[in-house]
Amino acid sequence: MNCYRKFAHIYDDLINKDIDYHTWSLKILNLCRTFNVNFQNYLDLACGTGNMTEKIAPYFQNSWAVDLSSEMLCKADEKLRNKRLKTNLICEDISNLKLNRQFDLVTCCLDSTNYLLKEESLRNYFKGVFNHLNPSGIFVFDINSYYKITNILGDNIYTYDDEEITYIWENYLEDEIVDMYLTFFIKHQDMYKRFDEHHRERAYRCHTIEQILKSCGLNILGKLDNYQNKNITDISERIVYIVKKYK
Structure with a gap:
């Protein structure tokens, strides 16, 4: 599949017209404060050109960002260097994470989870997050809804x-x-x-996502409609999950 190659060069010109990364990042940071997350180590999965990494990394002592597209990572590197943000960039599949460390906050934004087309890949992804998440940390991700x-x-x-x-x-x-x-x-x-x-x-129903999360040892702390304090409805388009490890 030809994905995020030449597109990387125009990605920001298009996506920034539709996605309010500033508002999303503020919500995620507020969730960190609500759930008493340590602002030590941050991991951004499927980071793309680093738009979310750029917003959240300054609040953490250390940050890592992962993406499968080397072209997108090159754009992220340029962006983060220009902001003088020291971030470890890694080209890796989010369903096969092997970073050998744990994080206080893990994010995966802009429906990247939907790109995992098989439930086995989704399960491996959630298992990887479990293995890389500190016991007191949280994982925030969103999906394009089934609707x-x-x-x-x-x-x-x-x-x-x-x-x-x-x-x-x-x-x-x-x-x-x-x-x-x-x-x-x-x-x-x-x-x-x-x-x-x-x-x-892939269109995932909520009960499928939630069943697999639970089987991977991840507890759902809350769900949001598009990073807003609104309840999920049958016509919600973006569903945000906030999860952590079961105690």
Whole structure:
């Protein structure tokens, strides 16, 4: 699957128009204070270009960030260096974590969990988090809801156009997996360059997520609607989980 390669170079231009990382990070930091988390070691999983890492790392003494895309990590490295943030960047699959240390806060934001298409991969991911989470630490992650993937993303076409970037986003839903085919046209001098991306996400029902979390020794402290203090509904699009190890 061709995923997050050339896209890394325009990712921030697109995502920052839709995602309020500032508000999300403030909520996560407040959760840390609510649950008496030590601001010592922080791990950001599927960090992408480091947008969440950049916001949260300054509050911790040490920080690590993991992503499977070396191209995204290069962008993250540039961004974090410009902010003079010393962060350990690691190219690794989040369903096969082997960092040999534990963390007080682990995050995995922007529906990266949905990219794990098999329950076995999801289970390995949660087991990895369990192994890397301090007993008093918390794990905060979000998913695109079953409703969003099956009713909003699935079998729909979206387009975007401005003076610099144009894209066509075509989705096909089958067996709870949405295949997303994106065609980009990027302006370069007096011409446009084309590249294509293919992304896949699985729609997980909450009871599946929660059953696997419990089987991996992780206790759900709370659930939020899109990083806000709102209860989850049948039409919530982004569901945020706050979990920690069972005592």
